[in-house]
Amino acid sequence: MPIDAAKALAAEPRTGDISWTTKDVQLYHLGIGAGIPATDPGELRYTLESRLHVLPSFATVAGAGAPGVISGLSLPGVEVELAKVLHGGQTLEIHRPIPAEGTATATNRLAAVYDKGKAAILVLRTEVADADGPLWTNDAQIFVKGEGGWGGDRGPTTRLEPPAGEPDLTVERAIREDQALLYRLSGDWNPLHADPDFAQHAGFDRPILHGLCTYGITLKAVVDTLLGGDVSRVRSYSTRFAGVVFPGETLRIRMWQGEGSVRVAVSAVERGDAPVLADTVVQHS
Structure with missing residues (x-):
């Protein structure tokens, strides 16, 4: 069996130092569409080093420390073909605001x-801490087609009841034709997002946008609108990747406000x- 669950779960954690600079943060923000309009004060908080704050979803790429689709396939007990792998979901818990460099x-x-x-x-988990204590915890859910059926634990359901009523706010965000090419410079080199031949081998007629790029675009939309532009209010952020996005398309982001949370579709x-x-769901203060 290509996945030996017992061996994989028994493997020792991998620990290493990561670092990031303001340039890394700015590149990530540009990769999720920040900076339009370029002189907008709200956008300058994402692009100008003298005003820089860090969108919490930067944690998914900081120092290339979060285990992504490719790195998850190098774990002991895991031997699968990259073309069979998709990012199924992501959960991020922020313990305190992420510094602009560290x-x-x-x-x-x-x-x-x-x-x-x-x-x-x-489920690939990354726990990150600096000299002052825990910073964030990332869980990436990696979906591997054709590798189930050994009688193991099916796991908890992540499906939620749909939000009730009409959304409180709906915004649209255009995806650039080169969005995936720009986003991948933050460290996700999966050829599914750049190589047309690989994308066709994986079952797509052309490269698709990174799920984590959509993830970042969506959190930015929530922060910029319902959270008053204050990134420090975000406590956690979870999603299930329900479908693909192709560069050049438009995202429609619907938001429902709750007590201390925002539901999003x-x-x-x-x-x-x-x-x-x-x-x-975005949980916030």
Whole structure:
């Protein structure tokens, strides 16, 4: 069996130092569409080093320390083909605001392996702390097609009841044709997002946008609108990747306000509001 769940879960955590600079933060922000309009004071908080604050979703790329799709395939007990792998979901818990530059220790481990019958799900956890204590915890859910069926734990359901009523706010965000090419410079080199031949081998007619790019675009929209532009208010952020986005499309982001939380649904406008992000929740102060 390509996935040996017992061996994978028994593997020792991998620990190493990571670091990032203001340039890394700025590049990430540009990769998720910040800086339009370029002179807007709200956008300068993402692009100008003298005013820089850090969108919490930067944690998914900081120092290339978070385990992504490719790094998850190098774990002991995991031997699968990259073309069979998709990013299924992401959960981020922020323990305190991320500094604009820093050095920290990242501990990566496989937190769970679930058997979904026709697929397996790997939960890759990264815990990051600096000299002042914990900064963030990342869980990436990696979906591996055709690797289930060994009779293992199916895992908890992540499906939520749809939000009630009409959204409190709806915004649209255009995706540039080169958005994936720019975003991948922050460290996710999966050829699915750049190489047309690889994308076709994986079952797509052209490269798709990184799920974590959509993830960042969506959090920015919530922060900029319902949270008054204050990144420090974000406590946690979770989503399920329900569908793909192609560069050049438009995202429709619907938001429902609750007590200390925002429910979000994201769809692709040009494909009849095809679902992109589902079961999405931003917890905030």
